[in-house]
Amino acid sequence: MKKYSFFKIALLSFTLLLLSSCSAIMTSIGNSKIDNALKIYYSRGLTSEGTSDLISGLDYVPDSGVGIAQYQKQYAEITSQKNRILQNRYFSTQDINSLNLYLLTVEEFRKIHSKFPTVKIDYNDFNSSKLKITKIFEDFVLKDEKIYIPRNQKIQNINYYKILNKYVNSYIINSAITNLERDVTINLYVSSSFRGFSRLDYLVTNSLVYASDMNRDRNLGDYVIFKGFSNSIMPTSKDYFIDFNFSNVYIRTLETREEVKDKNKIFVARKRVTISGFYKVYSPNKKTTTKYFDFSENYTIRVRSYDHSTFYDDERDIIKDILEDKFSNIIRYDLNTFINP
DSSP states (O other), X not given: OHHHHHHHHHHHHHHHHXXXXXXXXXXXXXXXXXXXXXXXXXXXXXXXXXXXXXXXXXXXXXXXXXXXXXXXXXXXXHHHHHHHHHTOSSOOHHHHHHHHHHHHHHHHHHTTGGGOTTOOOOHHHHHHXXXXXXXXXXXXXXXXXXXXXXXXXXXXXXXXXXXXXXXXXXXXXXXXXXXXXXXXXXXXXXXXXXXXXXXXXXXXXXXXXXXXXXXXXEEOSTTEEEEEEOSSOOOOSSEXXXXXXXXXXXXXXXXXXXXXXXXXXXXXXXXXXXXXXXXXXXXXXXXXXXXXXXXXXXXXXXXXXXXXXXXXXXXXXXXXXXXXXXHHHHHHHTGGGGOOO
């Protein structure tokens, strides 16, 4: 019975210590965010970054008098700024950003408002203002140029429209985003004009095909979608092709040695596989561009003799794994850098 009581006391003590530690960590994180929000406010004024940090910090430390006072101050300033802007007939990008900051200030705080019963938010004014702001955002997006601008600018516009639409959830803005995304999306294929005859040559090509299949439909970023391996090259306004040509494919032995372990012989060979060549990028909008590449990887194979039997590492599988990994990394991290219509 005494052992049981001691166990309960120990468990309770450990639980209290754990909760105390967690509380201290939460308080530290919250105070750090509030401090950062204050630094941003006094150095750059009202910003989305600063207000977001302030509200996030208050969520961690709801009893922070400094944080509560600062939020009330910023809410009053941002609301006053919003009221002035809504009296305008025309709206600059800065006005749009200020109105979006007002939405953020109320919507994000609304999520944690139950922790702060003494903080007053005029939700009637907010709901009324939100309707007006939504119409302003929609007009801004509709009037914005969407056709005669570069692809990079269109992508920037998409990202900006998404920020504006976060709190208003407008069908009009969402449609504009969808249309622009459809316009800028590029399908990227790889192919290979390399024609080898050795087993290693075939293994290289097959590894490229396999890596392509494993990454099919991968978003490479900036609305470039990898569509896999293609046996033909037919560029269109939406389809780009990168052709692999391998100029050097070889294996070199770096070291051989024989080891004896438990009276069993092990033959060890350290080798290096090296692949080099170039990519050619085919697109309808610009001249074919070429970039050279090369990579090497060391590996080890062993031949073991046990009880009059010999066991071999499968060198082909080792090389295959290396090549598939290398080609996958090229597809995921390199190919997108060549697409710049």
